[in-house]
Amino acid sequence: MRPFQYTKAETAQAALQAQATQTSYLGGGTNLVDLMKEDVARPERLIDVSSLQYDQVSSNENGGLSLGAMMSNAETANHVDIRKKYPLLSMAMLSAATPQIRNMATNGGNLLQRTRCPYFFETSMPCNKREPGSGCGARNGMNALHAIFGYSDSCIATHPSDMCVALAAIGAQVEVIGENGKSRKIDFSDFHRLPGDQPEKDTVLEAGELITAIHLDAPVFADNYYYLKIRERSSYAFALISVAAGFQLNGGTITKAGLAMGGVAHKPWKLREAEKFLKGKAPKLEHFEQAAEIEMAEAKPFKDNEYKVEMGKKAIVRALTQAYERTA
Amino acid sequence: MKEFDHWDEQEHADLTEDEKQILDDLGLQGSTRRKFLKQVSAASLSLWAASTFSSTLLAHPMKETPTKPAFLQNEVAVSFSVNGETHQLNLDSRTSLLDALREHLGLTGSKKGCDHGQCGACTVMINGKRKLSCLTLAATCESHEVTTIEGLAKNGNMHPMQQAFLKHDGFQCGYCTPGQICSSVALLKEAEEGEASYVTEDFRKISSNLELSEEEIRERMSGNICRCGAYNNIVQAFREVHSGKEEMPSWEFATEEQMKKAKNA
Numbered sequence: 285m286r287p288f289q290y291t292k293a294e295t296a297q298a299a300l301q302a303q304a305t306q307t308s309y310l311g312g313g314t315n316l317v318d319l320m321k322e323d324v325a326r327p328e329r330l331i332d333v334s335s336l337q338y339d340q341v342s343s344n345e346n347g348g349l350s351l352g353a354m355m356s357n358a359e360t361a362n363h364v365d366i367r368k369k370y371p372l373l374s375m376a377m378l379s380a381a382t383p384q385i386r387n388m389a390t391n392g393g394n395l396l397q398r399t400r401c402p403y404f405f406e407t408s409m410p411c412n413k414r415e416p417g418s419g420c421g422a423r424n425g426m427n428a429l430h431a432i433f434g435y436s437d438s439c440i441a442t443h444p445s446d447m448c449v450a451l452a453a454i455g456a457q458v459e460v461i462g463e464n465g466k467s468r469k470i471d472f473s474d475f476h477r478l479p480g481d482q483p484e485k486d487t488v489l490e491a492g493e494l495i496t497a498i499h500l501d502a503p504v505f506a507d508n509y510y511y512l513k514i515r516e517r518s519s520y521a522f523a524l525i526s527v528a529a530g531f532q533l534n535g536g537t538i539t540k541a542g543l544a545m546g547g548v549a550h551k552p553w554k555l556r557e558a559e560k561f562l563k564g565k566a567p568k569l570e571h572f573e574q575a576a577e578i579e580m581a582e583a584k585p586f587k588d589n590e591y592k593v594e595m596g597k598k599a600i601v602r603a604l605t606q607a608y609e610r611t612a
Numbered sequence: 613m614k615e616f617d618h619w620d621e622q623e624h625a626d627l628t629e630d631e632k633q634i635l636d637d638l639g640l641q642g643s644t645r646r647k648f649l650k651q652v653s654a655a656s657l658s659l660w661a662a663s664t665f666s667s668t669l670l671a672h673p674m675k676e677t678p679t680k681p682a683f684l685q686n687e688v689a690v691s692f693s694v695n696g697e698t699h700q701l702n703l704d705s706r707t708s709l710l711d712a713l714r715e716h717l718g719l720t721g722s723k724k725g726c727d728h729g730q731c732g733a734c735t736v737m738i739n740g741k742r743k744l745s746c747l748t749l750a751a752t753c754e755s756h757e758v759t760t761i762e763g764l765a766k767n768g769n770m771h772p773m774q775q776a777f778l779k780h781d782g783f784q785c786g787y788c789t790p791g792q793i794c795s796s797v798a799l800l801k802e803a804e805e806g807e808a809s810y811v812t813e814d815f816r817k818i819s820s821n822l823e824l825s826e827e828e829i830r831e832r833m834s835g836n837i838c839r840c841g842a843y844n845n846i847v848q849a850f851r852e853v854h855s856g857k858e859e860m861p862s863w864e865f866a867t868e869e870q871m872k873k874a875k876n877a
Contacts, residue, residue, distance in 0.1 A: 287685045290705040290751045310752070317708075317747045318728050330705075332752055358741070362807045367815050378810040382835025383802070384732060384795070387741040388748070506816075519810075519834035 285320050292332040296494060300463055302331050303492035309333045311354065311393035314385050319398060323407055324414055334390065338496050341365060347502035350459075353392030353495040357447065358383065360391055370500060372509035372530045372542075376450035379513045382520050392495035394447045395458065395475065398486065399550075400522050401430070401441035412438040413483040428588035429524070432596070433549040439483030440586065443476060443551050444522050450511060452544035452552035453528035455501040460493045467496065476551030483550070505530025505542055508567075510606035512599055513546075523547040525595050529603035531562065533611075538562045543575075543600070548583075548592060555579045558600065567608045569601070576600035692753040694719065695763025703750050710734045710745035712753075713760060721761035721790045725837075732836035735791035735798075736760050742798035761790035764797060773797050776849035780861055784840030792836045796850050799832050803854065824854060 293299035308327035319325035338352035361377035403409045403421035410419035430440040456472040509530040515521040526546035531538045541562040543555035558575035565571045576597040583593045686705040713719045725733030727746045734746040737759040764771035773796050783789040803822045808815035811831045852859045
């Protein structure tokens with residue numbers, strides 16, 4: 285690991301003032317410290333923000349709840365109100381990593397975790413995300429784990445988070461504060477970027493901005509929800525494909541649906557067409573299958589990840605069926 | 613007799629300090645020791661002697677800790693408590709908690725497996741929560757309370773989880789064992805507090821004192837990889853401590869009839 289200066293920020297103001305080039309904020313460190321050991325991340329300064337007081341769940345003006353950015357994933361997933369009102373979020377978060385890692389990882393950090401693309405991790409390989417301009421090893425390389433939606437010529441990596449897939453399905457805003465101490469809110473679906481020709485930028489955060497909270501919309505899908513995670517072993521692995529599915533029922537009709545996929549794009553992939561299609565329909569298998577067809581028609585796989593198209597369809601149907609069976 | 617004297621010399625040359633101490637602690641001297649060594653294999657030794665071992669034999673700190681290097685880059689001063697004892701250290705900012713424990717405090721119970729958060733061998737408890745010491749920078753531990761495998765035994769008595777691991781043979785090479793045990797001990801508390809997992813049926817219902825099924829135990833222990841595959845025995849050991857009911861090992865010897873059948877197959 286390369287040398288770095290370490291400082292602990294006692295207040296957000298101190299953290300913001302200490303910002304300079306080649307500086308990273310340190311939360312739980314589960315991703316950043318690992319990347320530093322691999323020589324993928326090379327910050328010269330670390331500002332430890334883990335003990336800033338953004339560590340609560342509180343009510344917000346949307347009629348929903350706000351999650352403090354420094355709260356651990358474990359505390360959040362097991363918070364009484366989150367389990368009751370946003371079980372889809374709890375389920376997704378509990379599918380991630382291991383208890384040890386969930387105890388360390390913070391909510392803000394979860395949003396900022398980097399891709400698990402092997403070309404990004406292997407410093408002897410080209411990667412536009414790690415080293416802009418060096419090329420993409422995955423495009424014509426081993427791309428079984430890569431994107432089928434929204435990628436570009438310069439990057440085909442996927443976003444690894446489970447939490448973010450659920451947040452995309454539920455609806456949320458990310459609150460950040462910038463160098464001038466002013467806060468702004470970013471709609472969750474705008475927070476992560478598609479790669480375009482700047483894959484090194486995962487999010488729309490500007491230099492020095494610090495995530496303080498994630499605001500959830502009013503509770504939805506508390507009865508019909510399911511987070512389906514398909515992986516190469518049944519625990520402690522990243523998703524090949526994951527689907528967060530939730531809907532609200534009224535008199536046998538779906539009044540609102542929330543759907544998002546993980547493991548298929550540079551960001552949590554919101555299934556807008558499927559959501560639209562399901563609205564006003566009965567929760568029946570044929571409707572679930574049609575919704576899946578509509579959404580997956582746009583997929584453009586590579587040589588090794590064609591399986592993701594069929595798997596994606598099946599995963600959407602399965603997640604919706606499981607969500608329906610929750611209350612049945 | 614001459615032959616035996618020769619054997620005795622050889623025995624002393626072959627045994628490590630730890631092994632000699634174990635045999636001394638067991639009260640085995642001279643000819644008794646020789647007879648004993650001839651009769652028992654190492655594997656049966658661990659089972660037979662489980663109740664006789666004291667915790668200091670199983671995990672004890674190094675007597676001398678390495679001295680501080682002459683030059684430190686980006687030196688940070690950090691003070692935290694380990695197993696109830698406060699330590700003040702000056703470290704390179706890059707030092708992980710795992711390295712601080714092993715290299716600076718001589719607590720070599722916590723093991724360095726992958727050093728990348730993928731195996732769980734370095735699991736310790738920080739402020740009561742199980743965490744990975746390899747991905748924790750020591751500098752971030754100011755005023756924290758760390759518990760390692762060395763801190764689980766009390767007054768010379770092993771923690772019930774340590775005893776259960778021995779009884780149920782929850783390890784083979786034993787390298788992952790300290791992390792497995794720390795993880796298991798933390799899990800007892802998580803179950804008591806009703807924390808859910810991905811396989812918990814309906815976690816909207818809030819309860820405490822969760823009774824853990826085998827599937828639950830496996831999911832919750834999945835952050836601790838054991839390449840020998842002692843998982844079945846680990847689950848058994850955990851179940852015994854979790855339920856408070858004594859369980860017998862689930863394996864048994866094949867009957868004569870089964871042996872015959874197997875030979876003829």
